[in-house]
Amino acid sequence: MHSICVYCGSSAGAAPLYAQAARALASEMVSDNIALVYGGGNVGLMGIIADEVLRLGGEATGVIPRALLDKEVGHLGLTRLHIVKDMHERKAMMADLSDGFIAMPGGIGTLEELFEVFTWSQLGLHDKPIGLLNVGGFYDGLISFMQHIVAERFLRPEQAALLLTEATPAALVERFKSYQPDHLNKWTLPAGSIYP
Structure with a gap:
């Protein structure tokens, strides 16, 4: 585990615990x-986690589309900042540079990035760990909805289990370090074994 892609908000959110969790994850x-x-921004949780990684002597690589460089206030003090043409190139490069993916609290962009790499995992396009950092129960509703999707048989329990969930950075990073992919994907099980 050499690098982790962190998806998070360009806002710091309503509660101080989100920023605290970003700093704890950086540590x-x-x-x-x-x-x-990460996405290369210098604002919100994006800026907080990048600044803390750098302050502690770690490496921080940002990937940001040229059109968002000003809107997200691109972080110019990173170890590396890749400026790309669009969101598709951004997400592909972030995935290529990463050995795993963590979604911290964030908005629609964070969810979109999370579910794209989750879909890629389900389809067997990568076998990297994916995690929700469920700070203060932020993702409780999403976790409940995932259980609903499984109950309604649009997702197998084994596929839902690909999304690791922990409340603290320490617990989630530890699970990433010991992660063993099972190479299960949407198309590998024999007919009739899709659901229990």
Whole structure:
């Protein structure tokens, strides 16, 4: 585990605990010599986690589309900042540079990035760990909805289990370090074995 892509808000959110969790995640990653890959912004949780990684002596790589460089206030003090043409190139590069993916609290963009890599995992396009950092129960509703999707048989329990969930950065990073992919994807099980 050399690098983790962190998806998070360009806002700091309503509660101080989100920023605290961003700094705690930065600390866990740096102490384990894990580099940060993220969206390249200098505002909100994006800026907080990048600044903390850098302050602690770690590496932070940002990937930002040229059109968002000003809107998200591109972070010019990173170890590396890749300026790309669009969101598709951004997400592809972030995925290529990362050994795993963590979604912190964030908005629609964070969810879109999370579910794209989750879909890629379900389809067997990668076998990297994906996690929700469920700070203060932020993702409780999403976790409940995932259980509903499984109950309604649009997702197998084994596929839902690909999304690791922990309330603290330490616990989630530890699970990433010991992660063993099972190479299960949407198309590999024999007919008739899709659901229990």
